[in-house]
Amino acid sequence: MKLFVLGVGPGDPELLTLKSKKILEEVSLIFSPTGGKDNIALSIVEKVINLKNKKVVSIYFPMKKTRKESLEAHWISIAEKIIKELKIFKKGAYITLGDPSFYSTFFYIYPYLRLEVEVELVPGVSSVSAVACAIPLSLSIADEKIAILPANYLTEKDYQKYLFNFDTLVFMKPYKNLPEITKFISNFFSDLKVYYVKRASLPEEEIYENLSQVPENSLDYFSVVIVKKEKKNET
Ligand SMILES: C[S@@+](CC[C@H](N)C(=O)[O-])C[C@H]1O[C@@H](n2cnc3c(N)ncnc32)[C@H](O)[C@@H]1O
Secondary structure (H helix, E strand, C coil): CEEEEEECECCCHHHCCHHHHHHHHHCCEEEEEECCCCCHHHHHHHHHCCCCCCEEEEEECCCCCCCHHHHHHHHHHHHHHHHHHHHHHCEEEEEECECCCCCCCHHHHHHHHCCCCEEEEECCCCHHHHHHHHCCCCCCCCCCCEEEEEHHHCCHHHHHHHHHHCCEEEEECCCCCHHHHHHHHHCCCCCEEEEEEECCCCCCCEEECCHHHCCHHHCCCCEEEEEEECCCCCC
16 A cells, blocks of 8 residues: 655646656546645645546644644544555545645554555645745845744743744744734844745735735735845845
8 A cells, every 4th residue: 555645836737846746647536635725725625636536535634733642542543444445446645735744634643544555755845935036035045044943832931942043934824813924023133124925926926015904805815924034145
């Protein structure tokens, strides 16, 4: 039994790799994780692959922040569901937004699959690359250091520590934490460039260079904030 875990990119179907496209054409079974938000991964695949003769199995992941232990039973049941289908189809593809190695729910279930299933990960274009290119911004050059941070898990002390130690901060899932991020960066001693990017690479993409100007209706789960220290010699 084999499961391909495909990073399908950040939204633009043209950013789906040739390798993922080839695998999606070959398999008859596709697992599609959902969490109550728009299913962008499946909408990317639908635009590139004819799903008419394929079985698409939805895999539900609760999006709330919960301790790992309390979700373990759910992850085991997802792994069992995947194994049951793979026993019939022998191979399948599990699609995931962006890149599978990067904040993907797949890794919650991986430990319960890997003893029975051969798993192959196929890289994808991550939202971080898509957001930086959309701005456009160099995330790092020469000696610059980047920190990629889950905004929904940070405390005020964290902001201070990371802003002192890194040149570029990338905040994932920042949409509920914009007030804290705005407050903290406004107290920082050095000049900063700040960007909020919603739905990079999709037609609904929006870019703001001032967090206080982000309208309420642009606060979106599919967004990233980038904070970069301004260098005096930068053009
Ligand atoms: C569960 S993580 C998945 C990350 C994904 N594996 C990747 O490589 O980009 C979901 C977060 O990714 C970011 N994200 C995903 N797609 C995005 C897009 N097209 N534009 C902006 N942010 C995006 C948002 O911060 C969102 O809350």
